[in-house]
Amino acid sequence: MRQYAYRAQIFHLLDDPQHDAEAFQYFKDGLLIVEDGHVKAVGSFRRLAKTLRASTKINHYKNHLIMPGFIDTHIHFPQVDIIGSYGRQLLDWLQDYTFPAELAFKDSKVCVETARFFVKELLRNGTTSALVFGTVHEGSADALFAEAQKKNMRLIAGKVLMDRGAPKGLLDGKDLGRAATKRLIKKWHGRGRLGYAITPRFAPTSTPEQLAMAGVLKAENPSVHVHTHMCENKDEIKYVGELFPDSTDYLDVYEKHGLVGDKTVLAHGVHMSASMCKRVSANGAAISLCPTSNMFIGSGLFNLSQLRRHKVRHALGTDIGGGTSFSMLMTMNAAYSVCQLRDLSLSSMDAFYMATLGGAKVLGMDKYVGNFELGKEADFVVMDLKATPLIARRLKIAKRLKALLFAIMILGDDRMIAETFVMGRSVYKK
């Protein structure tokens, strides 16, 4: 099989910097060798160049940094057209912007066209894997899976489950969304690199009956994910308390229905009690932190120290369209601000971990992606270290790796992504 070689600066993480601060590799003049879409070797150019086959052409990117593709652990594809909508906090945001936008996905043409734009935009931002919300419509998930399959992306998605609290056109029918979900699991789960997530929007828009159905589906399909929201906004939390008076807290609503396990991703978790942190941790579930969204719709500042203290698994999400950028770099920048405002300095290593290997772990795909370990799937980005005059100037001065990475995450955006590769294939080029 043919061999491909990419020469540039190369960086990737081998473990969580919170466990092992030295668990990363950085090659100032590095070489990444790819065969059959998988990592064949990574290391210094000097050491590896001589191992290349004579026929292998080296793609040399000067002033570029190669790193693993970004992983976005929470995003809504049908919300690309409401990004940057004005003046609402969560519950009103849903009623005034989200639901009207999602109604349009009844039309399969809208599903297909939006999925196409969405996948393109992910790749343009260097995001190679994501956990994605559709709408309630079966066609929305179908269209997204089809588009992701074309690019051969490792992507997990699901149709939303809702049976109350939204316009009629967005509610599941008598069977609570069971049949459509089952069809989608059968059609897409495990097909190529795709995976399914059972996706109740959040407690307020599902009856206990629908949540119970979702729990049964999860029990019947143990390898699928569960993807929902939790503890994003204070009014929401209060509302959940009113809707589920028998539950001890928000998390308990999901626990009661068998929806909290090691394949569960709960978006936000801005306002969590110690008890909730302990139980999320014990169940092996994960929190997707979405800082641009939390600031833009005024939900609050997540508490990373608390999550770390309780060893709660976590990573980053853009939460488009509550979030304001597809760029995981801008999301890392926002995460830094949230932490600074809570008196914690988020290191560049921690942030890049959350956006790559940490995200892969949260989505249960670290066996396949997240770094350049031998044999992993070659999902990676080539970052332009001279993307803007300011970036070029600033990065030139950043002598140490950590300072370089930090400046990248503070100043960088989609412009830094010069090229994106999925399974060794170039799928986006600036």
Place this chain on the structure above:
Amino acid sequence: MRQYAYRAQIFHLLDDPQHDAEAFQYFKDGLLIVEDGHVKAVGSFRRLAKTLRASTKINHYKNHLIMPGFIDTHIHFPQVDIIGSYGRQLLDWLQDYTFPAELAFKDSKVCVETARFFVKELLRNGTTSALVFGTVHEGSADALFAEAQKKNMRLIAGKVLMDRGAPKGLLDGKDLGRAATKRLIKKWHGRGRLGYAITPRFAPTSTPEQLAMAGVLKAENPSVHVHTHMCENKDEIKYVGELFPDSTDYLDVYEKHGLVGDKTVLAHGVHMSASMCKRVSANGAAISLCPTSNMFIGSGLFNLSQLRRHKVRHALGTDIGGGTSFSMLMTMNAAYSVCQLRDLSLSSMDAFYMATLGGAKVLGMDKYVGNFELGKEADFVVMDLKATPLIARRLKIAKRLKALLFAIMILGDDRMIAETFVMGRSVYKK
């Protein structure tokens, strides 16, 4: 004299939207006519085209929006190389990053080279006027003024005054910086479009003697500005209390020395008491709000409702290098987040006002710039409404002006600036 005409969408504000929500003009197909660097007319293309001289060529920008150049009311030019430095809050930030960087400006070559980059970067971001900190070195202000003069910018700056609390190389000598400040005022204040600001860094780095000297200089030169910092960070405020035990609060330190009047700009004002707001308002001083900086170095969330309640004049600043972007669009985005986190929705009209006419008022230059009133100096930007695939898609859907402007300020950055004009002359083109 020659006449120039620019056809595009055109938007500008005529007054503070808080006073008059309808005080703006928007021409979907507009024409801006410039003669001798000044606004000759603005209006609909249909109405104005026939008034043009036969010899006037029309510059037609399709899918572009022309608006007044942005005004940055607080920025440090010698800090371009420490943007995105890691892990400090204000007082440590100064010691660990700012002071070491500013020491280099002893060298006039560094001053000249940095000033050149800085001015270019302002214009690349569509910022046509600014209030700028230099370093303590006379040469820093000199270099910046010289560079701004080359571009004929309306810009106010000053050398920093410091005589304690910083490395020796950054402290004024025996005369407390008086002679250098006087020379700079004489050389640059009122020259072309330039103005001088007496610039004590902040209370902790000036002795009462230096502040008194600054007050005397201000009294001797009533038309110059005063530019300093106040109430940015809680530790800083506590420290000022310790250094000035005889002052009732931080503002009082400046008031005592005659430094608070209608030409005073106090950067930040994140943590202010009601009394301070009342006095700033009564004195006619202004606050420069710097949201990207306040979040990045964890200073806190400014309280816009309180400022409005007390009718405190205010506008926006990037506060490079504590701030993370030269773009006033990104600064408006961050201001929206700060307000959302305090349960206030900042409208696009209010944000664009703060970044244009409001900024001009804060800097006392609204007679000359800030909007397209007849006879004003023609400082303007041409914004590309298709700057990125996401912006192109999102703006196409924003049917109403306010939604369009809001999406621009949330999704926009330097890429949206297609061209920048100063006094009718193109000084930057993408």
